[in-house]
Amino acid sequence: MRKITQVLNVPFDAVTMKEAVVMVKLLLETGGQHFICTPNPEIVMEAQKDKELMSVLREADMVVPDGIGVVWASKYSSIRLKERVAGYDLTQNLFAELAKTEKTFYFFGGAPGVATEAARRMQRKYPGLKIVGVHNGYFDAKEEKLIIRDIKKLSPSILLVGLGAPKQEKWIYDNMRLLGAKVSIGVGGSFDVMAGNVKRAPKPFQKFGLEWFYRLLTQPTRWRRMMRLPIFAFTVLKTRKRR
Incomplete structure (x- = not known):
């Protein structure tokens, strides 16, 4: 049974990285299709004004915190998040766990050539990893139908979608x-x-939850996006005071 906490009405699964990997493996053995979201504080703030995004996050089969700010915010909830479960690290753990099995992956997203190079490098890093298909994230309505048809034909165990949030x-x-x-x-x-x-x-x-600061140092043009972080913290504290 899922152990859920809420951060500004966005549900998060209170799991460790190891528990998240186990949960994905269980979903792979369960009937139907499932989806996992990895929101950071920026996405949580986006969901405050985007009702469609909020609805999607609330219906996901697992939601993990890709941001130390979300873990911090959970301390004001009755159930605290155990640790940051970054989307990138989750996929790396899944590659390591499933490389020697029959489970397959499909990479969809990124600029032309990026998914192909990513697949090449990951198969070299994780011998036995089965990546059955790749496609970049640039498409029109006609191309989208072909992509969907390709994914369905190949029927991957796990589809990784890198189109940017939301x-x-x-x-x-x-x-x-x-x-x-x-x-x-x-x-x-x-x-x-x-x-x-x-x-x-x-x-x-990474250890001290300062990846956002590193990105700001190396990519100063991101400062506008980074302004959402203090707004997120302020909103969390303001909401807490209302209780």
Whole structure:
């Protein structure tokens, strides 16, 4: 049974990384199609004004905190989140767990060539990893139908969708029943990291939940997006005072 906490009305599963991997493996053995979301504080704030996104997050089969700010905010709830479960790290753990099994993956998203390079590198990193298909994230309505048909034909165990939030969450929700994948996960810009185009923050930044600060240092143009973080914290504290 899921143990859920709420952060600004967005439900999060109170799981560790190991528990999240186990949960995905259980979903793979369960009938039907399932989807997983990995919101950070920016997405939580976006959901406050985007009712469609909020609805999608509330219907997901698992929602994990891809941001230390969400873990911090949960301390004001009756159930606290155990740790950050970043989408990128979740996929890496799934690759390691499933590489020697018959489970398959499909990479969908990123600029032309990125998903292909990401797949090549991940198969080299995790011998035995089965990636049955890739497609970039640039498409029109006609191409979209072909992509859906391709995914359904290949019927991957896990579909990784990197279209950026909230587009990827809405796309998965709208098309999940047509895709044939057992589990679909929104992974944001993970393919760029897998392909070596973007570097993750050094381990000390990751350990202390300062990846956002590292991204700001290395990509100053992100400062407008980063302004959502203090707004998120202020909103959490303001909501707490109302209780």
